[in-house]
Amino acid sequence: MKTLALDGSSRKRVFVVAILFMGLAHLTMLKQYIKGAIFALIEIVMIILSPLLFKLLRNMVTLGEPKPELPIFERDNSMFMLIDGILILAVLFVFLILYVVSVRSALSTYKDYCVTDTLPQSKHFLSEFGAKAFPIAGLSPLVMLILFFVVVPLIFSASVAFTNYSVPGNIPPNNTVDWVGLDNFKTLFGGNATWTGALGRVAIWTLLWATAATVTCYAGGMFMAVIMHESKIKIAPIFRAIFILPYAVPAVVSMLVWQNLLNGSFGTINRTLIELGLMTQQTTIPWLSNATLAKFTVVLINLWAGFPYFMLLTMGSMTAISKETFEAARIDGASRPQVFRAITLPSVLYQTMPLIIMSFTHNINNFGAIFFLTGGNPVVADSTTTSAKGTDIMVTWIYNLTINLQKYNYAAVLAVCIFVVLAPFAIFNFRRTKSYKEGEL
Amino acid sequence: MKEKMDQTPIDDDTNDLNQADNLPNGGSVVDKEAKKSNSKKSNSVNENQKDTPVEIEKDRIYEKQNNKKSLKYQNAIQRAKNRTYKIFVFLFLTLVSLVVLYPLVYAVSAAFSPGRSISAMSIIPFGSGVTTAHFKRLVSETNYIRWFRNTLIIAASTSVSTVLVCSLAAYVFSRFRFLFKKTMMLALLVLQIFPSFIGMIAIYVILLRIKGLDTLWGMVLIYLAGNIPYNTWLVKSYMDSIPRAYDEAAKIDGASNARTFFKIILPQASPIITFLAIVSFTGPWMEFIFAKLILRSNENQTLALGLFSFVTDKKNEFTLFCAGALIVAVPFIIFFLITQKVLVSSLAGAGVKE
Structure with missing residues (x-):
């Protein structure tokens, strides 16, 4: 050698x-x-x-x-x-x-x-x-x-997503599955009017839902935190304890309770409104059974469940702003809205930005809020074929396609879509991390 | 220059005075004190002509007193202003509290109400009497205790294993340099955004292959794997903020890596570890999709599945559901109320992670 x-x-x-x-x-x-x-x-x-x-x-x-x-x-x-x-x-x-x-x-x-x-x-x-x-x-x-x-x-x-794994003809172990190339994508993106329509409808609603859910919860949570912090009410801790209850109760429980409370015919809320004389048996509000109203209801109930998280978050971030900053602003004669706009909002926003984005991606995937509150209902025109109902978002639709329709190939296409939509957010958050900025990675 | 400085508090005072006059309460008190201070102030202005050191010293004392006084008025006015503001805030907060509490109180009342479905209940909480029959039915007619036990086992194992795996990996990511580190961290970050049930069919087949279907440890594996990507980042970011001097000192003293990790880093990171333990413990309690997919047999059901089965289309046992949910929710709530301080700081920590 x-x-x-x-x-x-x-x-x-x-x-x-x-x-x-x-x-x-x-x-x-x-x-x-x-x-x-x-x-x-x-x-x-x-x-x-x-x-x-x-x-x-x-x-x-x-x-x-x-x-x-x-x-x-x-x-x-x-x-x-x-x-x-x-x-x-x-x-x-x-x-x-x-x-x-x-x-x-x-x-x-x-x-x-x-x-x-x-x-x-x-x-x-x-x-x-x-x-x-x-x-x-x-x-x-x-x-x-x-x-x-x-x-x-x-x-x-x-x-x-590139196979024909679906009912009726291609479910193992009885039958085999074959590679079909881009056929599923073609069907969903323009090949079949029913499926394409359903995909467009669900995709738009998913984005709307994620935006509305994040914005309402963030604004609501921050508002509560700021007024509790500002007013210095002595019993603020009691209020805070009350407000974090929705966060503490598991979502499955609270959403199922709301589902029952909001039921159009026997729900307690409609019955209370009837008792109060605000409406009659005939004019009850279809909270969850009207496709448009159900969407508002879902966002509203999600606000109920989601604002505590952002309230806690804002409170935590606000303690990080030094007291001197607030004091200096007060001595300079800044009013409450001014202090909020010039000090609290920017610093809290800056600190919580990654979490806002995370919350947005979480809401795109927020299975629980939709599935347990509405189950995706109400049924719309194409629901029997596509299993996509009025308030279904992408992930609940994937669940329906997998469990009920056994159209695994279409479910997989939707999963790929979610990947494509969410990846930029992940990259964005990554580029904001300290390790990335310091060039360690 | 000096003149100017002296002038400023006076201006402020007059402003305050005007405001104070407009106020219904406390105005008179403010008035009196204001007059006093005004006279003092004019004194101080006059005396400003003299420039001996003694006089200057006197000035200073006056100034101090003036400032104290003016602070007092400001406080008084602020207090009065605050009072109306506070009343509004208080009313608003009470209103929000009612909205927040309403469904919860109603659910609690349902747990104690006779009857089975929500349609039979009075619209006023506790309006249709109180009974503990549902709790007895949970024990005698359903598998509730079994579900509870299963869920507890899954949750505790998930929590312990998540903390171990994530903190160990986070320590390695935070303190060591190695090949493919960057790639791995980026991969974790990208994977973190996908809910694990996107791959649920594959997970089903994998568990089928390793005989993990319909077992509790299979569920723990799924939850653990799902927890890892995000939480490793979370803990890693926290550990980055722990000064390296600590572990270097331990290393110099001859401590091994494992010892440094368990004795130095883990205690230092205890806030985030606590947070992680809580979050990963609470997660499995109400997870539904995988439990539904993996746990088929009757004796392996979890609470989420059992409770959900009470309020499906076939059955409408809302009261039974509420009773069962109450037993789970109460420990959760107590836990959250006790740990809310930790929660707030951990959430803020997560916020400042960048």
């Missing part, structure tokens, strides 16, 4: 050998036998498994052949094939990263060698491993969980 040059000229050789076989450079040139053996073992395992991996990947491409002559449980299950394929892709991805790590480790060891003229001993590897073990152990549960329970399902969802 040729000795390594000290002037860095063997870098290319180390690089090639490291790429040739995982751990080879460690074993033959750098005398890091333990490290090299571990890397080599990983690659050997992968090579032994490769026929199986290849078969699973091929299954993912074909999604199985229909074999009607076999009993149901021996037929090809396209969904298992798809998910196995994605899992294998994830494993390959991890393997690829390990490969990169091994090559980089070999190069950096060589670099050290050039400087110090000694190759690190295996003992050194053990102590180095001790130092690295902690971050690896600390991150591995996160990586595994995220990979298999977040990333793989999301990729699976996105893949289903």
